[in-house]
Amino acid sequence: MCVLLPFAFACGDDALQNLPDPEICLTARDRSQFCIEVYESARADATETSAGVDDVSPPVAKPNLLPWTQVTWDGARNACVAKGKRLCEREEWMDACDGVAAEEGGTKYAYGDERDTSICNADGGGVERTGQRVGCKSTPGTFDQSGNVWEWTGNSAGTAAPRGGSYASTVLHECKSGDANLFIPVTQKSVEVGFRCCRDAGR
Numbered sequence: 765m766c767v768l769l770p771f772a773f774a775c776g777d778d779a780l781q782n783l784p785d786p787e788i789c790l791t792a793r794d795r796s797q798f799c800i801e802v803y804e805s806a807r808a809d810a811t812e813t814s815a816g817v818d819d820v821s822p823p824v825a826k827p828n829l830l831p832w833t834q835v836t837w838d839g840a841r842n843a844c845v846a847k848g849k850r851l852c853e854r855e856e857w858m859d860a861c862d863g864v865a866a867e868e869g870g871t872k873y874a875y876g877d878e879r880d881t882s883i884c885n886a887d888g889g890g891v892e893r894t895g896q897r898v899g900c901k902s903t904p905g906t907f908d909q910s911g912n913v914w915e916w917t918g919n920s921a922g923t924a925a926p927r928g929g930s931y932a933s934t935v936l937h938e939c940k941s942g943d944a945n946l947f948i949p950v951t952q953k954s955v956e957v958g959f960r961c962c963r964d965a966g967r
């Protein structure tokens with residue numbers, strides 16, 4: 765593939781891997797700007813076939829990697845901070861998933877309103893590589909917000925929650941899932957729970 769840069773372009777399979785983690789910057793409900801990463805986070809040593817073991821280095825968020833799971837909310841939060849970012853807040857995460865910067869409106873699932881468990885990884889099976897399903901894309905352009913792995917959100921204990929469902933979530937892969945159903949307590953880890961990083965825009 766080729767990647768267009770401001771003053772150059774790069775080609776080859778490694779082109780994307782050498783660039784900063786892709787993110788999409790959006791307007792929040794309070795009109796501030798934030799950026800959300802396009803992909804679920806993976807360990808720095810993750811590959812297509814291994815989720816890696818490096819729990820210390822900052823995470824990466826690129827396609828075709830097995831995501832970082834088995835991490836507590838605090839662990840996920842620290843991982844995002846280690847790369848100069850933070851976890852996504854509830855509204856940021858939800859609005860990137862449903863495409864509308866408001867509580868109402870937007871799509872029910874990242875891919876649309878009609879439940880179709882063939883579009884995202886949300887019908888049993890197991891964890892898949894990030895961005896593997898081309899149709900599992902939100903209106904803004906993020907991948908895997910519905911399914912694959914739940915994603916820790918919130919930067920304070922009172923707002924911490926995993927969102928979006930996992931590969932095992934036939935129903936709970938809605939953009940709003942996580943509000944009514946705290947999949948696991950914040951101190952627990954699960955093979956079904958990972959995270960995604962956000963940041964304030966403008967830096």
Ligand SMILES: [Ca+2]
Binds near residue numbers: 858864866867868869
């Ligand atoms: Ca919304």
Ligand SMILES: [Ca+2]
Binds near residue numbers: 908912915
């Ligand atoms: Ca997900």
